[in-house]
Amino acid sequence: MHKIITFKARSFHSLYIHWPFCPYRCHFCPFVALAGQDQYMQVYHDALIQEINTFIKHYEQNKQRIDTVFFGGGTPSTYPNDLLLDTIAILKESFDFHEKTEVTIEVNPGTVNEEQIDLWQKAGINRLSVGVQSLKDGALHSLNRLQSKHDVEQLMLYAPNYINNISVDLIMGIPDVSFEEWQEYLTKIVQWPIKHISVYFLTVHEDTRLYFNVASGKVQLPSDDFMVDCYFWTQAFLASCGFEQYELSNFARKNFFSRHNSVYWDRKPYKAFGLGACSFDGVKRMQNEKNLIQYIQKATLPDGPIAICEELTDQQIRLEKVMLGLRRSQGALWDDIVVGLDASKVCILQSEVDTLVNEGLMTCDKRVLRLTQKGLVVENQIIARLGL
Ligand code: SF4
The missing domain is CATH 1.10.10.10 (Winged helix-like DNA-binding domain superfamily/Winged helix DNA-binding domain)
Structure with missing residues (x-):
């Protein structure tokens, strides 16, 4: 009987769940994401549950105590409510959750409503990671990020009534956002009841639409000097507003560092489920199949739908x-x-x-x-x- 299980960590306390579906494909996106393929949500969900159940069946250690869970994507806020609740229930049955388990879900403004957040909170989700990116609609739309400032502002009105640990992601260096506009947006954002801000540099990944648009001269990126000025200003400004910089891209109010990301940075083991999801067992890094059909076909294999397994030198x-x-x-x-x-x-x-x-x-x-x-x-x- 095949008993080899590639993930060998004797203990781990973090889970990542990947939901790859997105309502659009942002031009800068390097992630495992499926836009306009919502018809596969149910079959993907079924495979995800099979992957979790198969892992549990073959994992030889005790039920693991879980400190952090992260629903990432893709756009996990498009996970249909009944299916998401099903996944959370399976996780709670399979692992040992406790009252301090940090459970984060990524949210794209415009794909969520108040009832949903209420439901998530009741199901145990206690942290939101909101993909704000910018408050300039036109600049976002030209990168095919089809959300609006209005969507974000609405979300910030009702979400804190249910979940008080809110993080926002921003992208610095989006074409057509001036230094003054960046300052104006950040000044507005720090007034929201949020606990954490991630500021990423716009990165041009190969094989993205942005890469080709930059290469062809259709899109012009800001200069390095502009980026450095924005970054220095952001560090100083966020510090003056009580956000401590604890990582190159991450700023938090006291006691609100991302516990889940800290697991990655501490190189502690974590188990990830879903399309293209990456796990680390303390020795090896593994990545699941990125192809949906392959992923579904391999979800019930004892080793899981792993495509790549690398032991680090x-x-x-x-x-x-x-x-x-x-x-x-x-x-x-x-x-x-x-x-x-x-x-x-x-x-x-x-x-x-x-x-x-x-x-x-x-x-x-x-x-x-x-x-x-x-x-x-x-x-x-x-x-x-x-x-x-
Ligand atoms: S919403 Fe996120 S995962 Fe989806 S296409 Fe945009 S950047 Fe990629």
Whole structure:
């Protein structure tokens, strides 16, 4: 009998559930998303439940205590109510939830209503991650992000009555949003009753519509100087409003850091279910099938619908630890960086760190390396200079 199960973590406390359906395809989107294919929602949901049940049947450890759950996508706010409640019920049966379990769902404004949020809250969802991105409708629409400022403002009126832990995602560098408009929008956003803000740089991923539009000159991206100015202003402004920057892109009010994301950044194990979903068992990273048909066909296999399974090398682990650590205010441990390196390599690294400290891009205190505000904005270049 086939008893091999690829996910080997003896314990894990976080779950990710992927809902890939979207009402439109944003031009910048690199995610596993299915736009205009709602007819497959039921069959996908059935496969997802099968994947969860099959995992539970073959997982050899005790019922796991779950501290965080994240419904991501795609657009999980389009998950039909009865199906979502079904999934939550199966998860609660299969895992050990407790009163402090953080349960987050991603929400796209314009795809949700008040009754739904009421229902989610009753089902145990206690955190919303709202994809605001910008308050400039025209700029969003030209990237095929078909939501409106009105949708967002309505949501912010009723959602806090049900769920008080609300995070918003913003994208910095959207074409046609000026520095003054960015300032105006952020000034408005901090007045909402929200606890957390994620600010991402607009990234042009290959094979997206945005990539081709930029390559053909149809879309012009803002300059690097513009981005740096916006980022520095945002750091200072959010700090003055009581949002602590605890990661390169993440700002939170006291005690409202994202517990789920912290699991990723701490490199702790987590189990993910759904199309293209990525799990980590502490040693291996695994990704599920991204093709819907393949995913459905493999959902009942004992190993799950895994397409890729990679055991990280020592070098990859070191690089992950440095990259994840340097992005965070808590920093990266020097001992994690140099473990297993020979003396000459450690010497070169030490000298590069000294240079970065002298340039004001990094601090080194009690064997912990941290990027300064100036360093955060060039994090990629700093990682490259460390040559790990
Ligand atoms: S809503 Fe999110 S997942 Fe869906 S297409 Fe847009 S960016 Fe991608």
